[in-house]
Amino acid sequence: MSHQHGPGCNHGHEGGEGGQRTIHVNDANKAPPLYKNVANYLKDEKKSGLKPRQGVLNGKRFEYFKGKRAIDALLREEFKKIPPKEEIPQNREDAYRILNELGRLGFILRVDRGESMGGKGTPRLLQVNPVQQVQEEGYYMWIWEGSQVRQYFGAILLVIIVLAAVLFPLWPDFLKLGVWYLSVAVLGLIGVFFGIALIRLVLYIITLPVLPRGFWLFPNLFADCGVIESFIPLYGFDEPKEKKKKKSTSSSKSSASTSTTVTEEKTD
Numbered sequence: 109m110s111h112q113h114g115p116g117c118n119h120g121h122e123g124g125e126g127g128q129r130t131i132h133v134n135d136a137n138k139a140p141p142l143y144k145n146v147a148n149y150l151k152d153e154k155k156s157g158l159k160p161r162q163g164v165l166n167g168k169r170f171e172y173f174k175g176k177r178a179i180d181a182l183l184r185e186e187f188k189k190i191p192p193k194e195e196i197p198q199n200r201e202d203a204y205r206i207l208n209e210l211g212r213l214g215f216i217l218r219v220d221r222g223e224s225m226g227g228k229g230t231p232r233l234l235q236v237n238p239v240q241q242v243q244e245e246g247y248y249m250w251i252w253e254g255s256q257v258r259q260y261f262g263a264i265l266l267v268i269i270v271l272a273a274v275l276f277p278l279w280p281d282f283l284k285l286g287v288w289y290l291s292v293a294v295l296g297l298i299g300v301f302f303g304i305a306l307i308r309l310v311l312y313i314i315t316l317p318v319l320p321r322g323f324w325l326f327p328n329l330f331a332d333c334g335v336i337e338s339f340i341p342l343y344g345f346d347e348p349k350e351k352k353k354k355k356s357t358s359s360s361k362s363s364a365s366t367s368t369t370v371t372e373e374k375t376d
Contacts, residue, residue, distance in 0.1 A: 134214035136252040145190050146206060147215045147252055149181075156181035163234040163249065164225060170251070172219060172234060176244040179203040208242045216248040305329065321345040 136147070150156050150173075158181045160171035181187065182203040188196050197203045210216050218240050222233035234249060276284075308325035315323035327344035328337060 133217065133251060134212070136214040139213040139215070142191060142195065143206075143209055143213055143215065146182075147210060148254065149187060149190050150178060151250065151254065155186050157184065160250070162231040163219070163221065164231045165219065165234040165236070165249065169231060170234065170249045172221075172247050172249040174244075175207065175242060175246045175248060178207055178248065179244060182206055204242050207248075211240060211242065211248070215250070215252040217251050218242075219247050219249045221247050319345075321348060 136144075150158050151160070151171075153159055158173055158177050160173055163170050163172045179200055182197050183200070195206075197206060207216075211218065218237040219234040220237050222235060224230045224232050234247075237246070279287075304326065308329065311325055312322050322345065324344050324346070326339055326342065328340065331338065
């Protein structure tokens with residue numbers, strides 16, 4: 109379940125003077141594609157639910173996480189789509205093994221977490237733990253940054269955009285005219301969006317005292333969904349008041365029952 113040092117271990121061996129430990133890390137880019145996919149899954153907060161934290165080691169920022177959270181992420185249903193069927197973890201011990209392989213292949217490194225650098229909410233100081241083993245209460249730092257292709261592409265694209273903006277006076281007239289039409293179209297769409305938001309608010313205020321439930325035009329306009337789903341359905345109404353009353357009465361009953369049980373225990 110845990111990564112113990114031995115002949116096949118690639119980091120954390122004892123060596124040097126005074127019994128000091130030297131951490132040798134493998135190149136994660138040479139790892140099998142399966143474990144690269146596992147690492148990409150864990151680094152994707154939306155899929156894995158593993159929220160990274162910020163830490164500082166030797167003056168450089170790194171992302172780190174807790175072992176327990178990573179093991180929980182490897183046991184989620186979303187992860188079953190990534191590895192082959194025979195590699196899907198069935199229990200926490202299997203998840204330990206996968207996380208252990210990430211450390212052996214050079215994706216992560218166990219660290220000890222220190223104090224915050226500037227108070228609450230600021231990155232914490234990190235220090236490499238000489239004993240590299242997987243534990244639920246341990247903290248692990250990402251030393252694999254993933255594929256750099258997107259970063260290089262983004263940097264090149266940013267340079268092109270800046271150069272294009274600087275050379276805008278030298279553009280042909282038809283390109284300048286096209287940019288002007290495009291900017292007007294974007295501003296028009298923004299204006300339409302704010303207009304719809306204002307109209308739906310006015311309709312809601314007008315219908316609220318008249319109808320038993322408030323009327324909403326495009327009820328999913330500000331919902332967390334896609335662009336098309338934001339305009340479906342065309343209209344909707346507030347939740348019925350009876351449901352709200354039932355919820356409030358049920359909550360009051362539960363609070364009353366808990367208070368009576370507490371008083372009974374005190375009298376006993």
